[in-house]
Amino acid sequence: MPDWMNRIRRLAGKPSERLVRKLILLFAGLAMLIVLLLTFISYKMIERQSVESFVAGSKSNLMLVNKNIVRYFAEIDQMSTPGLQYDALIQAAECGTCDYTAQIFLENYVRSMFHSRNDIESLFFYLPSHNQYYAISKGEPGRTVRIVSDEEGRIARQKWMAMVLDRDTNRLIQTLLLDESVGYARTKDSYIAYHRVIRTLLEREPMAVLTILFSPGGRDEILRDVALAQGEQLLLADAEGRPFYWSDPAFFEQAPLTEWLADIRADEDGVLDRVLGGERYMVIGDMDQTTGWTLVKWTPYRLIYASAQKTRNVSILLGSVFVLFALLAVSLMSNAITRPLKALTRKMEAFSRGNFNVMVEVRGQDEIALLSRQFNRMVRQIEELINERYRMQLAEKNAVLKALEAELNPHFMYNALQTISTNALKKGVPEVADMVDALAGTLRYSISRRDRVLLREEIQHIERYLAIQKARFGGRLQVRFELDDRLPDVEIPKLSVQTLVENAVKHGVEKTSVPVLIRIRAWPDKLGTVIAVHDSGPGMDGEQLELLRERLARDWDDREQQGNASIGLSNLAARLKLLYGDAARLMIDSDELGTEVRILIPRGGNDGNDSGADHRG
Structure with missing residues (x-):
């Protein structure tokens, strides 16, 4: 038998041979159990907190970004409306190129509309009654306005043309991610085609159809606020489920988007648990109730649990090191203990089992007496430390509960005020609803965590306060x-x-x-x-x-x-x-x-x- 195995056998011996070795085994088992138990509990707590924190942060982030997306498309709607030039535009569209003044007016209108935004790739102004359209594009030399004939009616036969003419809103946003045909020449950077019908006020006859191809610059700048880690996916879809942005086309081509979008919109919290390609995902979405624009984020659970798993691994490593060092220290000390210390050993065994009232009778002034005094002092100090630690844990839990209360109560009050406002409007008491809305706005402003604000924000808050x-x-x-x-x-x-x-x-x-x-x-x-x-x-x-x-x-x-x-x-x-x-x-x-x-x-x-x-x- 190898020499090192003999040494291990002599060190271990039988558990009943020596009292000190019993203490070694007991201490090692308790330490390992405590380390594993604490590691498991802390891992589960951090795992749950990671999910709750991730869901709350993601929902808030998606809601803010989705509001900016809605505002982005609302700005496009506003920009495409003729406004004060409506009558002159109708007259010019009716004349077409038959009148030089009308032609110059339409060219200037198309040019000014094209240069009104930096993310416009191409702009087309189609005149159905003349089978021609005005065109301007970033890809054209000099970016001049061209008049193109459509005698074959290619534009009029487009699928989107029938759809936009049939809509009461007189507008259609067409996604180009699915390679849908526009009819016009388009650049590779275009991601949507925005169509708007311009009709006469009385007869509601379509006089022109404005088509604008947009680059994704404005959209991507807004979506950049959704920070995506490696493996996360993001989707932007309209009310009909058509994608207007996806972070990875290959990922979404294998996903049942229609079904998942319906589930997201039907779920009260907007949070789903789905499996795709053998990996489990948390799916979080936000839908604008007015326009139906939906922003959905896919996150693998492995990313959410990464911090908890890292903490668990570190805890296991540190616990193992602690157990090994403790076991080694106790083993070395046991070899130095002699038979006259058995009484002290028994006291220590009782102490190791949780009896903190044990005291060793001190006799004489030798090394054993000194060790006994130190043991007695250690027992008292550990008992005091345990009591102090217990009090600290109670105080810490109370502080955490109070902090959670302080965070939840204002949000509860704000949600309650919103509910009261809604009920007041339903019951035909708009004055009460206005006062409650003012109070809710005041509450939200007051609990915001910013130390400094803009003067106009403070004035808006003052107006709500004075309304009350x-x-x-x-x-x-x-x-x-x-x-x-x-x-x-x-x-x-x-x-x-x-x-x-x-x-x-x-x-x-x-x-x-x-x-x-x-x-x-x-x-x-x-x-x-x-x-x-x-x-x-x-x-x-x-x-x-x-x-x-x-x-x-x-x-x-x-x-x-x-x-x-x-x-x-x-x-x-x-x-x-x-x-x-x-x-x-x-x-x-x-x-x-x-x-x-x-x-x-x-x-x-x-x-x-x-x-x-x-x-x-």
Whole structure:
């Protein structure tokens, strides 16, 4: 028998031979069981959290991107509408090339329409009554407008022509991913053909058919916001299930798209579990309820579980290393233990089984006594650590529950308000629906996680807030906005203007029974942007004004000493100082004609000098 096998046999021996070796086997088994159990539990928890987090993030992302897709096609609809040129366009289309003025008008119209967007590849203006069409394309030299004859009626015989003429909407979006025929010459970069019929107003006779071939640049820029990992697939389809984008044609050619799209639209959550090509996919979709545009994402479960599997593997590796090192350490210690330590060994065995009340009787001052004292001290410390760890786990769970509550409650309130608004509209109470919609918008804005917003976003929020207050005060509350047109995209702290407006309502409107005018103004200053809110309420005397200015000048660390008085303005002053330093200012003036509060947002958000903004009456 090899020598190394003899050494292992001598080291292992029989479990009953020595008490220390029993402890070794017990410790190793418990450690392995704990490591495996904790690894399995953590893996399942992370796996579930990964799925929930992925679904929530993907649904939110798809919803936002799908809204942009709907807006993209709405812009194309708007662009293709003749508008104010409708009558002149009808007259020119009726004349065709028989009148030089009409021909020049149509050429200019086609040219201006072609150059109105960068993603237009080709544009065709077909005149059914003249069997000819005007054409312009990026592929043509000089991009000039050509007049092409269609005496054979090739365009009129196209399948899409019959479809668009039969539609009440007078428009048709034709996908070119399936190699459908357009009739016109098209470039390889075109992905859709947009058709619009131009009819007479009274007889509804088709006078012209506008066809625009678009490149996928605008579409791809929007879909780029859907980050796809390797193996994920994305599909964009219209209400009829026709694809307008697919990330991998070979993948979707083998998938039952019609069936899956129907299932996605029928599912309340828009989440499916499907298997394709031997791989399991999570299918998440978002459908616009108005237009039917549907955006669907296929993600292999192996990608969703990748982080959980990686964590599991690392946990198993670390646990195995820990068990091996622990087993080696205990084995080395057991070889150094002698027979006089059996009593201590028994105590340790009881301790290893979870009895933390064991104490070794200490006798003498030798090494055994020192070891016994250290053992007793270890027992007490471990018991304290376990108790402390238990308390920490309880506190951690409570903190997690409170965090989840804080995240879910605002969304629950927002969804509840939306439900109340819908019921109010159904029951014919639009005033209540408007108030609830305003309140829901205010809630959504308030719980957003951005620290800074655009001035126009804050003003929209103020309009919703004042709509609620007007329902409360009626004619007593009057509002006037005086905003410089150059400032809508200026960044300001979120809820900063609302703080000023709330202060005006509380101290101006609520304290008097006569009508009060609140003026909300914003103008550029040499130091930045000035925002002022003035109310025609009772105002303050000089002593109150000085006291308030003194409170606003205090450091934020002294906020507890000033109680709840002017806490809103104090908080705003502190936020301005934290965000912009001494360059930001909060100023207040008051007299018998009312009170005005102004804030100065420094230009570019950088620290400025200490001078204030000019007061404008």
